[in-house]
Amino acid sequence: MESAVIGLLLLMGSASAWNVTFSSPNVTIHMHETLCVPFSAPVNAADIIDGILTASSSRDSVASVPNLPVLDPSDVEDSTWKSCLNITANFLGRADVVISIASSAGNKSSEALEVIVIREERVIDTLFTVCVAVLVSVLYINFGCAMDWDICQRTLKKPVGPTIGFFCQFLYMPLLSYVIGLILFPDDAEMRIGMFFSGVSPSGGASNIWTALLDGNLNLSVTMTTISTLAAFAMMPLWIFTLGRSIFHKGDLVVPYSKIAMFAVSLIVPLAIGYIIQKKLPRVCRLLVRILKPFSSLLILFIIVFAIVTNLYLFQLFSWRIIVAGIGLPWLGYLFGMIVAWVLKQPRPDITAISIETGVQNTGISIFLLRFSLPQPAADLTTIAPVAVAIMTPIPMTIWFIGKLINDRRKKSLAASSEKLRSSADPIPTIADADKSTRTDGSA
Structure with missing residues (x-):
């Protein structure tokens, strides 16, 4: 079984173009959700070369591909691999997701899938x-x-x-x-x-x-x-x-x-x-x-x-x-x-x-x-x-x-203090008061 899976994986790099077809050219996902996007890819048995399958996002902060799809022989029908790519929406924005194959014959990538991440209305x-x-x-x-x-x-x-x-x-x-x-x-x-x-x-x-x-x-x-x-x-x-x-x-x-x-x-x-x-x-x-x-x-x-x-x-x-x-x-x-x-x-x-x-x-x-x-x-x-x-x-x-409140309170405090001092202070003696006091003492 394992050799068959590897063989199918290697066969995929032989085509002149990496012709992956997504179910839609773009998908819209709510933030913090994961969506499984169906796709299909041709499997050409004409040439067998070494290759490594990868999936990547242009902006991982917006959308990431945490799980790479596993190529299972049971998913291949009429030389076409049909599977599903899990995409996780991390934050608002747009990102391009591609599936690529790297081999001795060169690197080949699929057309980009546009992922649009939006916020759910609350x-x-x-x-x-x-x-x-x-x-x-x-x-x-x-x-x-x-x-x-x-x-x-x-x-x-x-x-x-x-x-x-x-x-x-x-x-x-x-x-x-x-x-x-x-x-x-x-x-x-x-x-x-x-x-x-x-x-x-x-x-x-x-x-x-x-x-x-x-x-x-x-x-x-x-x-x-x-x-x-x-x-x-x-x-x-x-x-x-x-x-x-x-x-x-x-x-x-x-x-x-x-x-x-x-x-x-x-x-x-x-x-x-x-x-x-x-x-x-x-x-x-x-x-x-x-x-x-x-x-x-x-x-x-x-x-x-x-x-x-x-x-x-x-x-x-x-x-x-x-x-x-x-x-x-x-x-x-x-x-x-x-x-x-x-x-x-x-x-x-x-x-x-x-x-x-x-x-x-x-x-x-x-x-x-x-x-x-x-x-x-x-x-x-x-x-x-x-x-x-x-x-x-x-x-x-x-x-x-805040400065105004502090200043207003300070002014009120100073005004209250001044009023208290004026009301409690003893009258200042005058010359007339002194003369009156002297006459009172003499008469006594």
Whole structure:
């Protein structure tokens, strides 16, 4: 039996071409699963030569071939070997699998089988999306209660702040994301696409949260976010189909206008509800305004933790370049927005709002566009960049907020100490008091 198996194995190297036929030119496998892919190969008995059969993958990190198929004489029918190749999906991506034979007559390989590894959709992904949508809606109702609508109207009549924000958001940030991607990922088109989509996205709702927590101009921040979201209808396709063409060579990306419109409405409707509460239910309005800051802090913490847990698998691809890119886009955005607003002599609360509005990108929009515009696994792989940006974005704001809390507590402590000293100190004697004391003693 063993000699027959060896003989059949050796016979396979005699053909002029190693004509292995897979059941399909490509297969799709879920991550961490193993799939048995049928194949057939001719067995030519005309020439007998020494040969060694192997199977290999172009990217073992994506897909590997742990078990080589065993050539069994019972699998040979009409001079054709029919068997099954086990392929294990290790991580997202694409890999080519070939079956080769090495012999004294030379090395021969089959046509490549394209293996596409994708991620299985999970319940936690849907749960995360629903939770964030509900919590953000509640938060924007609070914003609607807290806003001074008269100030918003005056802001739009003299839109200096929104104009600065629009310039920073839709000119500086797209160009910055393009340059960062070009420098850090010159040969990785998927990462460059992810960075560019992050840069062309509108400002995120988290900018309003941080503006409120850091005593910035909340009315200006919400006005800028609304304008930025509506402007994204035109600006995102403009950038994607112009400068984005140099990264993504196909011009058939479908930008989901209806989804962006839904996001804009989801931003405006809660604000309108908050406005109605402010006008009709003043007691409820005061309660919502009182819990705005603690609720905002909890929401930020929830989103960060839940996002990390939901996308934990992507950390396997994190490298120093991805971390630097995630830091560079928002942090340089903060700095540029602050400098431009300061040079144009804006008030301190406006500088805070413009700086935060520039640096905070709506990575949810970029992730949505990438996942619904690109095929898998590119849809997931490109989201590494916006996920990195989302994780790194809050760091400077968190440090700033903690410093602010410490400083505020120190000021309160000093004020309390000063008040205590003033109330407990003995009156300082005066000359009049001394004369009065002397007269009293003399009379005695």
